[in-house]
Amino acid sequence: MVRVENLTKNFLRNQRDFDAVNDVSLQVKEGEFAAVTGHSGSGKTTLFNMVAGLIRPTSGKVFIGDAEFTAMTEAQQAVFRNENIGYVVQSQSLLNNFTILDNICMPAYLSRSVTEFKERAVQLLTEIGLAELAGEYPRNLSGGEIRRVSIARAMLNRPQVLLADEPTSNLDSDNARKVMSMIRDISNSGTTVLLSTHEMEYLDYADTVIKIKNGRIE
Numbered sequence: 001m002v003r004v005e006n007l008t009k010n011f012l013r014n015q016r017d018f019d020a021v022n023d024v025s026l027q028v029k030e031g032e033f034a035a036v037t038g039h040s041g042s043g044k045t046t047l048f049n050m051v052a053g054l055i056r057p058t059s060g061k062v063f064i065g066d067a068e069f070t071a072m073t074e075a076q077q078a079v080f081r082n083e084n085i086g087y088v089v090q091s092q093s094l095l096n097n098f099t100i101l102d103n104i105c106m107p108a109y110l111s112r113s114v115t116e117f118k119e120r121a122v123q124l125l126t127e128i129g130l131a132e133l134a135g136e137y138p139r140n141l142s143g144g145e146i147r148r149v150s151i152a153r154a155m156l157n158r159p160q161v162l163l164a165d166e167p168t169s170n171l172d173s174d175n176a177r178k179v180m181s182m183i184r185d186i187s188n189s190g191t192t193v194l195l196s197t198h199e200m201e202y203l204d205y206a207d208t209v210i211k212i213k214n215g216r217i218e
């Protein structure tokens with residue numbers, strides 16, 4: 001479960017401040033798949049970064065399950081995030097000098113809670129039909145394959161929440177649908193999902209659609 005209460009992020013730009021996220025409250029139930037839509041600059045990534053604890057809100061609270069995430073110290077948040085939140089960031093984030101298998105295993109090197117992570121990584125790759133890419137490097141993968149590997153990596157630690165920021169951008173509709181159905185399966189298996197997109201044609205995969213405009217929920 002993810003609960004956001006009156007979340008605001010104020011940024012300063014050219015001596016003027018503005019609320020990139022403005023008093024947003026929302027709740028995504030356990031196992032629910034919520035899609036956040038809105039134009040470029042509407043505040044989607046800023047919202048996700050606050051839910052993931054990568055940036056501190058100016059005001060407001062984030063709860064993940066029963067835990068008040070925003071009340072934790074940065075160090076506590078880092079531990080909690082690694083165990084409970086999978087985040088597929090908007091930019092390409094696979095490490096180029098590591099194989100696909102090592103990329104997927106990366107969260108395990110930072111966590112003590114995962115054992116037998118290599119088997120889990122291979123199993124995840126197999127589930128998405130990309131097992132033969134385990135020894136490849138990211139530069140030899142297509143954009144769609146990279147997205148699916150990034151999602152698999154986010155799922156390595158079996159997080160209770162998956163955040164996916166525009167996971168279908170720059171993909172053709174075939175690959176976008178593969179990504180969306182992968183995320184639908186993840187949600188069906190009990191993970192709470194928050195996904196952002198500005199592509200309306202894929203919203204039917206989600207249970208709920210949340211519209212955001214100029215930092216506010218519509």
Ligand SMILES: Nc1ncnc2c1ncn2[C@@H]1O[C@H](COP(=O)(O)OP(=O)(O)OP(=O)(O)O)[C@@H](O)[C@H]1O
Pocket residue numbers: 011012013020038039040041042043044045046047090198
């Ligand atoms: N660190 C920052 N300092 C100042 N302004 C910022 C900062 N980060 C984001 N912004 C601004 O906040 C607004 C919201 O940005 P955000 O990245 O959340 O939008 P978005 O909805 O994710 O857009 P896109 O669909 O293009 O990814 C934009 O106007 C952006 O320029």
Ligand SMILES: [Mg+2]
Pocket residue numbers: 044045046090165166
């Ligand atoms: Mg964004």
